[in-house]
Amino acid sequence: MQAATTLASFVGPATIGIVLTAAAIDLDRRRIPNWLTFGAWIAALPVQMTIHGITAGSLTWLYGWLVGLALFLPFYLLRGMAAGDVKLLAAVGAWLGATMIVNVALATCVIGGVWALVQLLITRQTLVTFSRMSYMLSMAIQRRARPVQPEGEASAGSIPYGVAIAAGTLAMLFAGT
Structure with missing residues (x-):
């Protein structure tokens, strides 16, 4: 029981380390590497199993990962977000659980x-x-093929969303304490 309590106090700092690393890499390289997202996801399993027991820990890990994945996957499918961002939120969900990852995702979106x-x-x-958003929405409503970006118009740019995920994670972890 002592080991589980000690390990539970490790979850927050470990998650902070993961999201800050992802944010730094995303700022520098404009991508979040698989070694970080998959490594974080896999590392969360034994931690959750130690804290909650084998069955409950496995389910906490799985549900957190699935909810994290499901929350941002539609944005990826609509080409509004990179795959690394989706995988990062899923990995954070594996560490923090399904309930907390919903709050993290909401804070991240804001x-x-x-x-x-x-x-x-x-x-x-x-x-x-x-x-452009209006055009894409009208194409989606009409169920036409992929929307085509009008030529000659500059993009407003993209955001390294790993930074927003890190900020949302930090906000929810510190709001809970």
């Missing part, structure tokens, strides 16, 4: 949304971006 709006304002691409 932080990422504010960041995106600021970037749109700075790059003066607000109207162009909303026009």
Whole structure:
């Protein structure tokens, strides 16, 4: 029982280390490597099993991973997010569990949304971006083929979303203490 309590106090710092590493790499390379996301996901299993027992720990690990994956997978499928971001949220879910990862995802979306709006304002691409979003939505409603980006219009850029995931994770971990 003592080992489980000690290990439980390790979950927060380990998760912080994972998301800060992902954020730093994402800022530098604009990608989050599989060795980090898959390594974090796999490392969470024995930790969860030690804390909660074999069955409950395995389920905590699995449900957290599945919920984390399911929350951001639609954004990846719509080409609005990179695969590394989805895998990172899933790995964080494996560490923190299904309930906490929902809160982390909500905080991440708020932080990422504010960041995106600021970037749109700075790059003066607000109207162009909303026009593209309207076009993509109309194509989706009409169930046509993939929307094609109009030629000649500059992109507002992309966001290294690993940073937003790290910020959302930190916000929820520190809000819970």
